[in-house]
Amino acid sequence: MPAKSDSMAKPGLTIPIFNTYISPAAADEVAKVLQSTFLSEGSIVKAFESRLAAELGLLNPVAVNSGTSALHLALVLVGIAPGDEVICPAQTFIATALTIMQERAVPVFADINYGTGNIDPRSIAEKITPKTRAIMAVHWGGYPCDMDEICAIAKKHGLAVIEDAAHAPGASYKGRAIGAISDFTCFSFQAIKHITTGDGGAVCCRDENNARSAFAKRWFGIDRFNSRPSVLGERQYNVSAVGYKYHLNDYAAALGLANLSGFKERMARRRAIAARYRKQLGGVPGIRLFSETPDRESAYWLFGLHVERRLDFVRALLERGVTASVIHQRIDRNSVFGGLRGDLSDQARFDETQINIPIHDALTEEQAEHIIKSVSAGW
Numbered sequence: 001m002p003a004k005s006d007s008m009a010k011p012g013l014t015i016p017i018f019n020t021y022i023s024p025a026a027a028d029e030v031a032k033v034l035q036s037t038f039l040s041e042g043s044i045v046k047a048f049e050s051r052l053a054a055e056l057g058l059l060n061p062v063a064v065n066s067g068t069s070a071l072h073l074a075l076v077l078v079g080i081a082p083g084d085e086v087i088c089p090a091q092t093f094i095a096t097a098l099t100i101m102q103e104r105a106v107p108v109f110a111d112i113n114y115g116t117g118n119i120d121p122r123s124i125a126e127k128i129t130p131k132t133r134a135i136m137a138v139h140w141g142g143y144p145c146d147m148d149e150i151c152a153i154a155k156k157h158g159l160a161v162i163e164d165a166a167h168a169p170g171a172s173y174k175g176r177a178i179g180a181i182s183d184f185t186c187f188s189f190q191a192i193k194h195i196t197t198g199d200g201g202a203v204c205c206r207d208e209n210n211a212r213s214a215f216a217k218r219w220f221g222i223d224r225f226n227s228r229p230s231v232l233g234e235r236q237y238n239v240s241a242v243g244y245k246y247h248l249n250d251y252a253a254a255l256g257l258a259n260l261s262g263f264k265e266r267m268a269r270r271r272a273i274a275a276r277y278r279k280q281l282g283g284v285p286g287i288r289l290f291s292e293t294p295d296r297e298s299a300y301w302l303f304g305l306h307v308e309r310r311l312d313f314v315r316a317l318l319e320r321g322v323t324a325s326v327i328h329q330r331i332d333r334n335s336v337f338g339g340l341r342g343d344l345s346d347q348a349r350f351d352e353t354q355i356n357i358p359i360h361d362a363l364t365e366e367q368a369e370h371i372i373k374s375v376s377a378g379w
């Protein structure tokens with residue numbers, strides 16, 4: 001292990017783990033919507049959806065007010081019923097599995113691959129019972145899951161696939177965009193994600209009928225664009241199934257549209273920083289890089305590593321002005337899910353050693369260099 005170097009400390013200048021990216025054009029674009037006084041869901045939401053499809057290759061994106069709403073809507077469209085089982089990883093944010101419980105269904109936690117933090121298809125296969133209805137796969141930190149294997153298991157057992165791509169806009173798997181592969185893919189546009197609308201999300205549906213249902217269900221089950229007002233002024237509709245107030249607003253979509261400009265350049269920069277980290281940190285004693293294969297491209301919402309003596313690592317980096325964080329611990333231990341589960345051996349190993357170092361749009365070249373030096377100096 002290299003010697004510890006305190007001379008690298010930068011007091012008062014701690015590099016944060018995340019930033020919130022706001023395009024310089026955003027303030028004007030949002031102001032235009034505010035000045036129009038049409039704040040709710042309208043033409044700007046439509047424009048945002050078209051731009052998401054064009055820029056990121058998403059299939060039928062339906063914009064909603066959060067990534068959590070997108071996941072819930074996908075489960076509703078699958079037709080998840082009370083008592084059904086949905087297989088998901090524990091290495092995620094609590095939202096993933098809570099949406100399953102919102103339908104009174106049961107999250108069944110599968111193990112992950114230690115090298116990536118992504119759900120392990122072999123563990124999915126072991127967890128299938130006659131009650132299983134769907135697989136919810138999370139692209140942890142933006143690195144795509146083993147989609148071929150997951151879709152093959154789903155096909156064999158007649159299950160739906162829902163991708164939680166909150167961390168993965170712009171990622172790709174075997175040349176296909178995340179958002180155009182399985183039945184449903186859900187994105188988050190929350191404040192610290194790659195593309196923010198303040199809060200927001202999108203559910204992408206392979207099947208156009210599902211997309212049509214999603215458009216209606218995001219606003220109470222009413223077809224907002226095709227239901228005309230009567231002479232008395234009331235919109236004419238017949239709601240035939242439960243809907244939700246999950247629509248995105250035009251001022252939020254204006255922020256999202258502005259932030260979509262230059263997305264590809266921002267992603268290329270993130271990837272260049274990740275490549276530098278991988279090249280220069282791979283050989284540092286006490287570090288194991290996450291596994292990557294050339295058939296997929298991460299969106300690098302996170303840059304994760306496995307480290308020995310993690311607490312010492314975090315403290316040493318903090319002394320040198322660098323934040324390191326686990327971001328999310330496994331979620332299956334929350335009492336809402338019924339207590340300890342504990343049969344996830346790779347998850348248990350991951351819990352002990354995973355850590356993330358800063359990677360985001362505001363990170364300067366100098367800061368990236370400082371992070372590399374700070375890690376290389378040892379702990």
Ligand SMILES: Cc1ncc(COP(=O)(O)O)c(C=O)c1O
Nearest residue numbers: 066067068093095166188189190
């Ligand atoms: C993996 C994952 N899924 C879902 C969500 C929920 O997204 P939102 O905050 O937009 O509801 C998050 C949020 O951080 C997340 O990290």
